[in-house]
Amino acid sequence: MKAWLCRAFTTIEDLTFEDVPDPEAAPGQVVVAVKAASLNFPDALIVQGKYQVKPPLPFVPGSEFAGVVEAVGDGVDHVKPGDRVICLAGTGGFAERAAVPARNVVPLPGPIPFEQAAAFVFTYGTSLWALRNVGELQANETVLILGAAGGVGTAAIQIAKAMGARVIAAASNAEKLALCARLGADHTVDYSADGWRDEVHALVGKPGLDMVYDAVGGSYSEPALRALGWHGRFLVVGFAAGEIPKIPLNLALLKERRILGVYWGDSMMRHPEAHAANMKQLAEWFAQGQVAPAITRRYRFEEVRDALADMAARRVLGKVVVQIAPEEASERPRA
DSSP states (O other), X not given: OEEEEBOSSSOGGGOEEEEOOOOOOOTTEEEEEEEEEEOOHHHHHHTTTOSSOOOOSSBOXXXXXXXXEEEEOTTOOSOOTTOEEEEEXXXXXXBSEEEEEGGGEEEOOSSOOHHHHHTTHHHHHHHHIIIIIISOOOTTOEEXXXXXXXXXXXXXXXXXXXTTOEEEXXXXXXXXXXXXXXXXXXXXXXXXXXXXXXXXXXXXXXXXXXXEEESOOGGGHHHHXXXXXXXXXXXXXXXXXXXXOOOOTHHHHGGGOEEEEOOHHHHHHHOHHHHHHHHHHHHHHHHTTSOOOOEEEEEEGGGHHHHHHHHHTTOOOSEEEEESSOOOGGXXXXX
């Protein structure tokens, strides 16, 4: 089979497209024929050795994908060959087949196309965990989303609106802000412009923001934190800008603001019941049309390197997917 391999933690350009043996299902594993894989910002970091998790070399990158079960190992009983599934495995997605731990394989809920399914769990799971479980967002509160046009940002817009919140979406250009508005943001702010914090203050007035969802970091974090009101919550989701900000802690003392870290991957393992409840909620919202991945571009299997480079350079909007084996009409279940 064909697969992309990372043989050293160097650059995205050093990934190789190779013929490798087909995987077999060991006990507790599932072999999945991959149909589509999505890109998440950590995918671009992992292959460069810049992420907190470093898989053993060599490995196939691609953390999130969807496909059809081909085989199951001993001890696996929640899926069977022929089942349509979503996989959040950390690695393995940029290949024609992947052997995945059974605990990382979830039956695809309803007639969701593979591309949508592949782009769903990571970003929507992260954003719902951040907003509901960590930040305890309430209806009618106001949340500022930094990096709102990215994968987790577009998910956060839709989830916050589904929860009844008022959303201010911040991004770096008019095209990105237009996408945020289409997804339901109440207001948009260009944080590449001088005085963007003043614009936020004008929108919220003296009470300030209730919450900041920060997936960007860098120079944007401190002005956003300063815009929080009394008991405001600042969610640390990621650092897409490439710089981890150094925040003066007196800003937390003032107005008793709270700075809260969001590490969904670890939390999912520590709190499986809460994760299952969130997945059920997301499936219901998807069925109701309240949330859906904003897929803005599709890459061919041979273009994985280009896709990762675009992700690393923040040239993508919403979610992008790699078409490993495009879905045929005969594979789509009826609603």
